[in-house]
Amino acid sequence: MDQPSSDSALSAEAGATPAVRFDNVGMRYGRGPEVLSDISFELPRGSFQFLTGPSGAGKTSLLRLIYLAERPSRGLVSLFGEDTSVMERDALPAFRRRIGVVFQDFRLLSHLSVFDNVALPLRVAGQGVRQYGEDIVELLNWVGLGHRIDALPPTLSGGEQQRAAIARAVVSRPEILIADEPTGNVDPEMGRRLLRLFVELNRLGTTVLIASHDISLIRSVNAPVLELAEGRLNRRARSV
Amino acid sequence: MNKPRRPAPLLPEEAGRDLPLLAVCAILIFLACLSVIGAAGAWQAASGWSGQLVSEVTLQVLPGEETNGDEAAREAGALASGLPGVVSVEVRARSASEALLRPWLGNARLPEDFPVPRLVTLEIDPENPPASGALDALFADAPYRVIVDDNRLWAGAIARASATVRYFAIGLVVLMCAAAAAVIVFAARAALSMRRDIAYALHLVGAPDRFIIALFQERFFMLGLKSGVAGSLMALLATLGLGYAGGSAGALFFLPSLAPGWGIVVIVPIAAFISGAISGLAARLAVSAGLQARWS
Secondary structure: OOOOOHHHHHHHOOOOOOOEEEEEEEEEOOOOOEEEEEEEEEEOOOOEEEEEOOOOOOHHHHHHHHOOOOOOOEEEEEEOOEEHHHOOHHHHHHHHOOEEEEOOOOOOOOOOOHHHHHHHHHHHOOOOHHHHHHHHHHHHHHOOOHHHOOOOHHHOOHHHHHHHHHHHHHOOOOOEEEEEOOOOOOOHHHHHHHHHHHHHHHHOOOEEEEEOOOHHHHHOOOOEEEEEEOOEEEEEEEOO | OOOOOOOOOOOOOOHHHHHHHHHHHHHHHHHHHHHHHHHHHHHHHHHHHHHHHHOEEEEEEEOOOOOOHHHHHHHHHHHHHOOOOEEEEEEOOHHHHHHHHHHHHOOOOOOOOOOOOEEEEEEEOOOOOOOOOHHHHHOOOOOOEEEEEOOHHHHHHHHHHHHHHHHHHHHHHHHHHHHHHHHHHHHHHHHHHHOHHHHHHHHHOOOOHHHHHHHHHHHHHHHHHHHHHHHHHHHHHHHHHHHHHOHHHHHHOOOOOOOOOHHHHHHHHHHHHHHHHHHHHHHHHHHHHHHHHHOO
16 A cells, blocks of 8 residues: 655654644533543644544534634644634634545535535636646546536436545645545445555655544555544554 | 646535515615606706796886886897897797786786787897896886896796705615615525534634624625626616606606617626625624624
């Protein structure tokens, strides 16, 4: 299996500001119980890490904190050295453009074709179809959706929707890529192919964090693993 | 790529859902345009009446005990005709004055020596009227008394009535616009709530609020534009219909004429633009507040 650039990147970036840093982070929804407690970790720039844990452990909540969909109830979350709890609302879009997200439920817009869904981050960034058209077709061919380019999401299978969501997350070459169960709905061969895409992006400098239950997927890459259980980060380990 | 692509609209077309909203806004614009057209017609008529009143002066000639009424009236007319600004003079016969008095004095023939005032009508050049007080001064030494009635009282009443109609129409238009804006705010909130998946996805790929607001603003601006065109065209057609129906319709609505001329067609683009602007602005404010409240 291809290996990510974690070790070399980690050493090269030693001392540099991490892409993501959590310090004693706690989070609760409303007045409910804490879903994350005392979470502390770093994602060095250019690193590749897995996030695992049973259902309800808080993986999705942790990812939501990273892609700025939530703010921590306590503690400090830093993105590229900036404390997210004091970020002005106007500053959020610029940070979000540096992050690609693959959602567990895909979050594709049902009235837009696969092409237009994948193009969304580039349209928002102000690019025209002439600039991104060919790149998107190439990317969709790579993820095996070349023949479904004009299809609407409701007509796609779960695996096809997942691949479209991955294409949308990586199309703008984000500095951080967060993926929530990115291979959950695809066959093993396509899963390995998508993982190669993540590894390739990581080699190009993208910080990658993949939340997954898939032990075989985690073991196929020699990368650190963050393990969550009942809202707490229990241990850090290498996947193999 | 084989064929040039056009990016699909980020907000889906919702012609079916937009139709009732478009109808409500068009009806409000229709009522607002009717108010404007009615006020314009009333103002136009008032201007016409005022113009007629200021271009006419009536002299009441009250003969003395030793003067003949008809002779006094002719003399007063002759004197007045020499005054600069007087275009023509019409000396009315005693019978004309008697006809005016008939409602008070009855049909019985008045005695010959009854001092019936004579009327002299002067047509005045409105661009160059006689100097103020010139007519009074003209008859200061006459052996009969002359009352100069320049219709100022009536002109003032008409001006006040015209202003009242105008302010009433402005009030109605403001109310209609406020109602349209309130409807759009409600609709924009509903649209944002219904399309929160789009707003959420756009936020998470880095769209600033202004990007999302612009989508809704453009959609509602177009809706307002269409409502404005439809409502103002309906108002124009209704006005033409009332105008065609004739004077009875005008009398019915206390408007002398509801056919203010072809110039009134400018109301269509003006109403469309104002309606679009109000809709766009209302949607902008509603969506902006909605985004601030829901997504951090």
